[in-house]
Amino acid sequence: MAGILERLAARTTLSFEYFPPATAEARPGAMRTVTRLARRHPDFVSVTYGAGGSDRGRTREMVAHVSVNHVSGRHRCPVVPHLTGIGHTTAESRELLADHAAVGVGDLLALAGDPRFDLPTGDFRYAADLVELVRAETDFSVGVAAFPELHPDSPDRAADRGHLAAKLALADFGITQFFFDPSHYRRMADDLAALDCTTQVLAGVIPVTNPKSVKRFADMNGTHTPDDLWNRLEAADPDERLRIACDQQAALIVDLVDLGVPGIHLYTLNVPEAVEGVLGRLGDGFFAAAA
Numbered sequence: 001m002a003g004i005l006e007r008l009a010a011r012t013t014l015s016f017e018y019f020p021p022a023t024a025e026a027r028p029g030a031m032r033t034v035t036r037l038a039r040r041h042p043d044f045v046s047v048t049y050g051a052g053g054s055d056r057g058r059t060r061e062m063v064a065h066v067s068v069n070h071v072s073g074r075h076r077c078p079v080v081p082h083l084t085g086i087g088h089t090t091a092e093s094r095e096l097l098a099d100h101a102a103v104g105v106g107d108l109l110a111l112a113g114d115p116r117f118d119l120p121t122g123d124f125r126y127a128a129d130l131v132e133l134v135r136a137e138t139d140f141s142v143g144v145a146a147f148p149e150l151h152p153d154s155p156d157r158a159a160d161r162g163h164l165a166a167k168l169a170l171a172d173f174g175i176t177q178f179f180f181d182p183s184h185y186r187r188m189a190d191d192l193a194a195l196d197c198t199t200q201v202l203a204g205v206i207p208v209t210n211p212k213s214v215k216r217f218a219d220m221n222g223t224h225t226p227d228d229l230w231n232r233l234e235a236a237d238p239d240e241r242l243r244i245a246c247d248q249q250a251a252l253i254v255d256l257v258d259l260g261v262p263g264i265h266l267y268t269l270n271v272p273e274a275v276e277g278v279l280g281r282l283g284d285g286f287f288a289a290a291a
Contacts, residue, residue: 004044004078004107004141005172008200012290013043013263014279015080015202018066018270020047020058027058029270034066036272040279042077043263046109046175049082060099067103079105080143083134084113085124090133093124097138109143109175110134131170141172146201148176148184152222157191164188165197174201175265177221178214180229180248182255189259202263203256207245207274208233246277253282257290 007013016037021030034045045066049059059081066079081100083093100108110130124130127144134142144167147160154160168174179185185203192201208214211233218225229248233241253264264287268275279286 004080004143007043008173008262011043012257012261012287013202014040014287015044015046015263015265016040016042016275017046017048017204017265017267018062020062021270022058030062031065033268033270033272034062037268037275040275044078044080044107046080046082046265049084049111049113063100063105064103067105078107079103080107080109081105082109082111083130084111085127085130086113086122088122088124090123093130093133094137097134097140100140101138105140107141107143108134109145110171111145126167128167128170131167135170142170143173143175144168144171146174146176146188147221148179148188149222149224152220161188161191161195165192165195168192168197168199168201171199173262174199176201176204177223178204178206178218178267179223180226180252181224182252182259185256185261186259200262202265203261204265204267205249205252205256206267206269207242207249207271207278209242209245209269209271209274211241213269242273242277245274246281249274249278250281253278257286 002010018030018034021027047059047062047066063079063081083096110127112124112127112130124133131142131144134140146164146168150157150160151163154163176185176188189201206214208229211230215225215230217223229244232244236244256264266275266278
């Protein structure tokens with residue numbers, strides 16, 4: 001089975017992010033989403049991880065379930081677990097790496113993680129520290145996060161882009177936080193090119209089926225949310241909101257592919273209808289034609 005880097009070399013990729021169910025009641029729906037979206041043949045799928053391992057058991061179960069559907073099942077593609085540094089010791093991270101390897105994982109996304117006051121700092125202050133551990137302990141390919149509109153803790157654009165370029169130099173690929181204006185990606189790509197950074201960065205996008213939740217994520221990441229879009233979403237009933245969200249994201253993806261992004265990473269929020277709506281608007285041959 002081709003890995004992420006081989007797929008990126010061959011075509012414009014399509015990938016999905018899932019998150020583990022927060023409760024036992026939510027588990028069946030989350031698992032059905034994975035099985036349902038496997039039919040869309042993504043190039044890889046990622047699975048999030050709670051801060052400090054707050055949902056470690058659920059993450060392990062989700063990774064194992066996704067592995068069955070996407071690695072050993074009919075629709076084969078790499079599974080990319082998130083690994084966060086905040087709140088973890090080196091020993092805990094090694095244990096997680098072994099767990100992932102045991103179910104056939106060969107790629108992961110190394111993230112600093114969101115600080116939590118109820119957790120110890122752990123052994124990893126930055127994502128780059130975690131990447132170094134993964135490199136030393138495994139032969140996994142490693143991705144890192146990128147912030148098109150700058151990391152919220154960055155003092156200025158120059159410092160942000162310098163830090164991002166250095167982090168990407170350690171990694172095999174990057175995935176951006178979601179954003180709504182393609183010019184943010186274009187400017188980030190230009191900034192990185194000026195720093196001789198050649199690591200490919202996939203564009204992360206999100207259909208806004210829950211404006212309140214997505215706004216909270218956006219505020220945490222320093223992402224601008226367009227007032228006109230949010231006004232329409234908040235005034236709409238659920239069916240109309242889904243239509244607006246899918247229309248907006250399909251148009252954004254077309255613009256990003258025209259810019260030459262190496263791949264599109266859809267933050268699914270475990271809502272299969274939104275993913276299917278976006279892909280339906282693009283058409284079955286869209287990503288093949290974009291290769």
